[in-house]
Amino acid sequence: MLLVWPIALPLSTAVLCLIAWHSPRVQRALNAAGSLGLLVASIAIITRVLDEGPVAAQMGSWPAPFGITLVADILSAAMVLITGIIAVACAVYGWAEVGAGEERNGHHALTQALLGGVCGAFVTGDIFNMYVWFEVLLIASFGLMVVGGGKAQLDAAVKYVGLNLIATLAFLTGVGLLYGAAGTLNMADLHLTLAGRQGETAIFSAAAMLMFAFGAKAAMFPAFFWLPASYHTPSVTTSALFSALLTKVGVYAMIRAFTIVFDTSEPAIQNTLLYGSAITMVVGVLGAAAQMHVRRILSFHIISQIGYMILGLAIYTPLGLVGAIFYLFHHIIVKANLFLIAGVIGRSTGSEELTDIGGLWKRKPWLGVLFLIPALSLAGVPPLSGFWAKLLIILAALEEERYFIAFVAVLVGFLTLYSMSKIWMEAFWKAHPGGDDAAARPASYWLYLPIITLALMTVFIGLNAQPFVEAAFASAEQVLQPDAYIAAVARASEAAELGLTFESPAASGVPAEAAPTPVEPIENPTGPPEPEDPLR
């Protein structure tokens, strides 16, 4: 039942925050405590997963595929771990940053609900359940978007809500079509049921719907417009949380669905992802070049970096996925840190518009160092973590002889460096238009604590990349060869009350077959005839 904690802890903290509605102080403490609890639970999960392989649990003791499965392999566990880290960083940063109005309007409760939704999406093994968790995190993010209540927040929220709801509907339709074609929604079961049926029209249309849905959630070209329209308007704490987690849930769902459920080696799927990700990288980085607002520049860079992660999946080799997974982990730390630093830049100089600020290097040189670490890491300068992430992706592209894509990836790295040096030149190097003292407004130490911690993590991952890359290799292997994942679900299912069998083809030597269905819900005119099961 270890797997329930990353969902139960944040959601119960959210409820406690609602009970303590009239006391922002108590809510603040609860938010920090809940985030810390999430971090501890996530460490427990990843230790166990690295030790024993994937773990699974059946909710309510219903066997798979009827009950809801929670599964954690290394990828899920790592994502939950990083969610815990970011949650704690944002909770601490929020003490000094989140305005009193936002706190009164429920910032803390919504943050915890968002974390619950994010973790739920990471650990669920059922695709409809994933849809539900997406809704939980979506509605919480809607709330966080508007708690500020200003004109800009409302305007941004309208665009964010409107465009995200389209993606949600595509997700729902895709899930419905998938159920119609396969008769199951459990991802391990789907993997077995869909074996050898990947070319069918119904499967393809479901894949197209889900690709659009996850692509829009991940801010892939051409469905990214909600992101730069909204990420710069809420409080910096919320921005950082969103930038770290929300698009990455989309990337995670894409990796999950397009390895275990759908077969990415189908040329139509692979080429769409490959060229889609290349265009995403280029469009994102060019969009950033045209911006002069710190958080908007960073928002466009999220889009461009998402391109790298999807590219790693699209190459669809073990090395490509290692790159994608390593990139995910690295990017969350670096991007959240850059948003947090953008907040300190705004506080110190009075604005986030690059044309109105400057002079920080003279007054706050340490902030400059703290900015350079994640900024150079984002651009992929060795020896920081971003270098290894980009190196793995580019190596994977070269290995598959996709030279043009590799060239694009290198080029986008250089353009990222250009954007980062733009922030550096404008905010740190040039003189502040309002005189030197205008750049020295006070910023609380609580703001620096998470920034320093995340920067140290970037450096640590960069200098000590070997264990992280090894974990990413193990994780990519589990994702591409989901036998261990399926076996974990089967074990959990057997442990559940009715004890129906649910064999992996590799384990039992019989052809792939869905778990026995007492209701016979779907007749499947095109599917293969049910093979005789020697075990029954």
Next chain:
Amino acid sequence: MPLPGGTTEMEIVLAILVGLLAASGAYMMMAGRLIAYLFGLIMISNAANIAIFAAGRLTYAEPPLVPDGEYTPMTEVANALPQALILTAIVIGFGLLSFALALVFRTYFELGTTRMDDMREAEPRNMGGNS
């Protein structure tokens, strides 16, 4: 009238209805006004629900009731799962759409417009570049 692949007439009717709802929904969403956008969204969400219903196969089977003392139904029954999915989706959709409606209402009072082209608070026209 027997149709190929075991398709029923009702499935064809529903397929046309889904197409019609999705098309008119998309048309309204592109009108550039928030209220029309919301109505379009509601139409497409209904189209999605009906698509799930149809994808779950339409049969004239019995309601899915399991007799006392049994684990499985004795006769062929309708599949209850798509309906459960739709029910979940309707509840979630209802919540999301009421939030969206409240948001549009509040936005209208704050910004004084529901025309999307005029909503430039978060992204002013002179933002970025050489402002």
